[in-house]
Amino acid sequence: MKPILLTLGLLLPVLAACGGDNQRMVQNDEYGDYRRGAVRQRPLGTSAGIVIFGVDKEREAREAAATGGGAGLSVNAYLWRATLDTLSFMPLASADPFGGTIITDWYAPPGAQGERFRAQAYVMGRQLRSDGVRVQVFRQTQDRTGQWVDSPVSAATNSEMEDKVLARARELRSQSASR
Amino acid sequence: MRKILLGTTAVVGAALLAPTMAAAQEAPTVRVGGYFRAYYGYTQQTGQNVTGLTPQGTVVQPAQVGDAGIGATGTSTAQSARNSQHDFSTDAEIHVFVNGKTANGLTYGAVVEIQFDNNEATARTARRSYPSKTGADIDEAYAFIASPTFGQIRFGDEDGPVGGLMNAGYVTNFGTGGIYGDWQDFVIRPNRTTTSPGEMGDNTKIIYLSPQFFGFDFGGSFALNEGEGADTGCVSSLAGPFCDRAYASQGVTSFGRATTNLPGRRNEYQLMARWRGNLAGVGLAASFGYMGASAVRDITVTGTQFQTLRNPQIWEAGLQATAYGFTLGANYKWGNTSYFYIPTIRGEQDMSQIFLGGSYTAGPFSIGANGFFQTVAGTAGSAFNTTTGVLSQNTNSTPRGQRRYGYGIGANYRLAPGLDLVAEYVRHVIHENGVDLDGQANNGVQDKLRANVFLVGTRLAF
Numbered sequence: 001m002k003p004i005l006l007t008l009g010l011l012l013p014v015l016a017a018c019g020g021d022n023q024r025m026v027q028n029d030e031y032g033d034y035r036r037g038a039v040r041q042r043p044l045g046t047s048a049g050i051v052i053f054g055v056d057k058e059r060e061a062r063e064a065a066a067t068g069g070g071a072g073l074s075v076n077a078y079l080w081r082a083t084l085d086t087l088s089f090m091p092l093a094s095a096d097p098f099g100g101t102i103i104t105d106w107y108a109p110p111g112a113q114g115e116r117f118r119a120q121a122y123v124m125g126r127q128l129r130s131d132g133v134r135v136q137v138f139r140q141t142q143d144r145t146g147q148w149v150d151s152p153v154s155a156a157t158n159s160e161m162e163d164k165v166l167a168r169a170r171e172l173r174s175q176s177a178s179r
Numbered sequence: 180m181r182k183i184l185l186g187t188t189a190v191v192g193a194a195l196l197a198p199t200m201a202a203a204q205e206a207p208t209v210r211v212g213g214y215f216r217a218y219y220g221y222t223q224q225t226g227q228n229v230t231g232l233t234p235q236g237t238v239v240q241p242a243q244v245g246d247a248g249i250g251a252t253g254t255s256t257a258q259s260a261r262n263s264q265h266d267f268s269t270d271a272e273i274h275v276f277v278n279g280k281t282a283n284g285l286t287y288g289a290v291v292e293i294q295f296d297n298n299e300a301t302a303r304t305a306r307r308s309y310p311s312k313t314g315a316d317i318d319e320a321y322a323f324i325a326s327p328t329f330g331q332i333r334f335g336d337e338d339g340p341v342g343g344l345m346n347a348g349y350v351t352n353f354g355t356g357g358i359y360g361d362w363q364d365f366v367i368r369p370n371r372t373t374t375s376p377g378e379m380g381d382n383t384k385i386i387y388l389s390p391q392f393f394g395f396d397f398g399g400s401f402a403l404n405e406g407e408g409a410d411t412g413c414v415s416s417l418a419g420p421f422c423d424r425a426y427a428s429q430g431v432t433s434f435g436r437a438t439t440n441l442p443g444r445r446n447e448y449q450l451m452a453r454w455r456g457n458l459a460g461v462g463l464a465a466s467f468g469y470m471g472a473s474a475v476r477d478i479t480v481t482g483t484q485f486q487t488l489r490n491p492q493i494w495e496a497g498l499q500a501t502a503y504g505f506t507l508g509a510n511y512k513w514g515n516t517s518y519f520y521i522p523t524i525r526g527e528q529d530m531s532q533i534f535l536g537g538s539y540t541a542g543p544f545s546i547g548a549n550g551f552f553q554t555v556a557g558t559a560g561s562a563f564n565t566t567t568g569v570l571s572q573n574t575n576s577t578p579r580g581q582r583r584y585g586y587g588i589g590a591n592y593r594l595a596p597g598l599d600l601v602a603e604y605v606r607h608v609i610h611e612n613g614v615d616l617d618g619q620a621n622n623g624v625q626d627k628l629r630a631n632v633f634l635v636g637t638r639l640a641f
Contacts, residue, residue, distance in 0.1 A: 023392040025327040031344040031388070049212025049276055049641065056208065 075100040075123040078176075079132050082169035083121045086161065090119060100124060106140070114142040115151075119161070128169060135161040207279030207288070215271040216355075218601075218636030220365035225629050226617035227262040227367050268364050268634075270296050272318065286325045289335075292318040296364075317408060319381055333386040336407040340386065340398030340451035340468060341495060342379030347453060347466035348497025348510030349376065350536030353547030354589015354603035355634070357536065362587065362605035362632040369616065370609055370628040373585070374518045374532060374553060376495075379470065381407050382447065394456040402447045427478040432487040432524065432563035432570065443522050444491055447472035462501040469494055470514075474522040479568045487563055487570050488522040489515050493530075504541055510534040517555045518583055526572055527556035528580050543593035550586030557581025557611045581611040597640040604633045 075097065083102055084095065090104040100123035108116040118138045125132055137157050140148040272295070278288040295313045321335025338344050355361040363371040372378075384402035406412045406423025413422040420428035426445055451468035474488035492514050499508030512532045517523050531554050538547025557580050562571045589603030609616055609628045617625040 023328075023390050025325065026331070026388060026391050026396050028323075028325075032338065049210035049274065051208050051210050054206055054208030057205075 074098045074126070076126050076128050076132055076169075078128050078169040078172045079123045079165065081172055082165045082167075083123055083133060083135075085168050086165045087119055087121060090117070116140050116148065121161075121165070128173065130166055133162055133165050133169075134158075135165065137161060204282040205280035207277055210276040210278070211273065212276065212641055213271065213273040213292075214638060214640040215269070216361070216636065216638040217267065217269045218355075218361065218364075218634045220266050220268055220362075220632055220634040221264050222266065222365045223264060223629075223631040224366055224370060225627070226370065226619065226625060228260065229619060230259045230622070262367065266365055268361075270294075270361075270364065284327065287323065289320075289322040290337075291320045294318040320408075321386075327390065330387060330389040333388070334384075336381040336383050337386060338377055338381060339379060339384060339400040339402070339447075339449035339470070340388070341376065341449040341470045341493070343375075343377040344386070344388070345396070345398050345451045345453045345466055345468070346376045346495065346497055346510065347464040348499050348508040348536075349534060350499060350506050350508040350538050350547060350549050352506065352540070353538045353545040354587065354591055354601050355638070357547065357549040357587030357589050357603070358551060358585045358605055358607070359549070360587060360589065360603060360605065362603065362607070362630075362634060365632050365634065366607070366630045370607060370630045372519050373551070373583075373607075374512070374520065374530070378519055379449075380405065380520075382444075383407050384447070391455070394454050396453050396455075398449070398451045398453075400447075400449045403445065405444050405447070425475060427476040427484045429478050429480070429565055431475050432477040432561070443475055443488075444472035444520075445475060447491075460502060464497075464499050466497045467495070470520075477563050477565075479565050481566075483568050485563070485568050485570065487524055489525050489527075491516045491520060491522050493520065505537070505539050506547075507537045508535070517557075518553060518581075523556050524561045524570070524572060527561075528554070530555045544590070545593075546590040548586065548588045550584070552584040553582065555581050555583065558614045558616075579612050579614065581609065581614075583607075583609050591638075599638045599640075600636075601638055602633075602635040604631070606631050 080097060080100070087102060087104055090107040093103045093105040095102045102119075102121040102123075104119045106116045106118050116139070118140075120136045120138075122134045123132060124134070135158050137153050139151045139153045141151045143149050273293045275291045275293075276288065277290075278286065280286050293315055294317075295315050317336065319335075319337050321333045321337040323331055323333040325331035349359065351357055351359050359373060359375045363373075382402045382405045384400045386398065386400040389397040404423045411422050411424065413419055419425075420430060431443065447470065449468065449470045451466060453464065453466040455462075455464045457463070470491070470493040472491045474486070474490050476484045477487045478484045493512065493516060494514055495510065495512045497508065497510035499506060501507075510533075512534070513530060515523060515529050517527075517530060523529075532551055533553075534549065534551040536547065536549030538545060538549075563569075564571070585605065585607035587603060587605040589601065589605075591599045591601040593599050607630045611626055613624065614626050615624045616628050619625070
């Protein structure tokens with residue numbers, strides 16, 4: 001029996017580390033299903049009881065959600081802020097954090113007379129994914145009569161804007177993770 | 180065994196402490212939780228009335244202590260008593276949880292559970308030399324360190340993987356837990372001790388609990404002795420048979436483990452494997468485990484040691500399924516101990532126990548039933564001569580097996596998170612043909628002890 005025990009004792013932790021994607025940490029409240037009914041139906045594990053010392057992170061999260069704070073966004077917060085940052089050089093016409101749409105007003109770059117731009121951005125879903133943002137840029141040029149007429153935008157512009165948003169989102173993500 | 184344990188712990192410890200992943204450090208939080216409950220209980224049981232005898236055989240009843248403070252020492256004069264069916268009962272526990280996280284992703288913490296019902300058989304008020312019935316003591320108390328990659332180590336007074344942590348098949352999620360619920364608080368001994376997983380005890384141990392992979396997780400634990408808490412456990416702090424570290428103890432053959440303070444198991448190890456998963460919308464859990472230990476030896480008055488008890492070996496297999504609010508479970512336990520995991524003498528009958536349970540939950544309402552049937556060695560009548568060291572096995576002319584069985588039906592309604600109304604009925608029977616089980620000599624042979632408890636009340640978990 002003892003050699004078996006020894007082998008098991010040594011192998012189990014090592015085997016446990018080899019589970020890869022099929023491995024997960026067992027939470028403290030997954031033990032002791034058998035218990036007298038006394039403490040059943042209360043929050044278990046790390047959320048049991050009332051915090052008397054330290055920061056109650058779960059309560060913070062609950063309250064933030066209730067007041068429509070960061071946890072109240074229906075789209076990914078990093079992508080949302082990165083899009084706002086990236087398009088901030090243009091005047092903002094509307095921004096809907098629940099629908100995930102950002103629409104700017106017309107903007108004429110100081111160095112390019114007779115040309116103006118407008119952008120629409122859509123942030124999709126709660127995940128931070130490379131296909132989670134779409135940017136559409138519109139361009140108009142002034143003709144000889146002074147009228148603004150639609151003009152084509154170079155094909156790469158939209159994807160370049162999306163790349164800038166994603167880069168900014170990555171930056172924001174890494175900043176908050178190291179905090 | 181100790182070398183193995185120390186080696187294993189070192190390896191696991193090194194694995195756990197190795198930096199695994201970058202994660203934000205979290206300052207520890209301290210939480211306070213627990214429960215309060217209050218019930219009315221209606222109890223019908225045999226053996227609750229005594230006439231002109233010393234209750235519980237040789238136990239000396241303490242003399243009455245009046246307000247005058249006259250504390251005469253106990254006498255064993257004959258006494259008579261009658262007990263009614265009605266009682267209120269309250270109980271509470273306070274639990275303290277500490278949780279933290281290190282910079283390299285390890286979570287750590289401690290759990291201390293304080294209970295107030297340890298002194299079951301004592302005077303009803305705390306006065307003078309008598310301990311209070313509601314005195315505080317520690318139930319579980321342990322520290323843990325956990326890694327997502329390598330699992331968790333717990334060290335302290337805690338149930339083992341087989342003794343409550345990872346068992347499947349015990350359906351107790353209704354009422355107060357059915358046959359493993361709070362009915363025992365109303366019943367006068369000896370008709371109450373069950374062999375539930377938790378009765379294996381919280382003896383101080385080291386526990387390893389693996390992460391879950393492919394639905395499987397594993398647990399193992401090791402305890403040197405059966406004692407818990409601080410200090411040596413020796414009565415009057417002097418070396419004697421009750422000390423935690425005793426490996427030979429006079430009288431252990433006759434009494435088995437009459438109280439949890441009388442040592443019975445040493446070098447106890449528990450191994451458990453559990454699988455949890457989902458098949459076609461049905462939640463399944465299965466467990467298989469083993470508890471092994473060496474038994475404390477008996478010793479004569481002149482100091483000669485004899486191995487009279489078998490080294491305890493218990494196996495357990497359980498299965499449960501959950502779907503559409505229904506939970507069904509079964510557990511089979513067998514081994515060479517008696518009820519309550521008391522070690523037995525070689526040649527005695529092995530223990531065998533089947534547990535079945537089912538429950539249904541709909542919104543705030545839960546209802547269920549469970550029960551068990553157990554056969555154990557019973558009163559085999561073996562005797563160990565503490566002078567000569569001779570073991571006389573089965574001196575009963577007709578040694579018989581003892582049957583213990585019971586069932587519970589209960590329901591609860593949740594008024595608010597943590598606040599329940601509960602109602603429950605439980606029946607428990609001990610039966611051994613021709614053997615007087617109630618420990619009272621002059622009221623005839625009581626070979627079938629029955630207890631029926633109906634309780635109703637409220638419970639608040641916080």
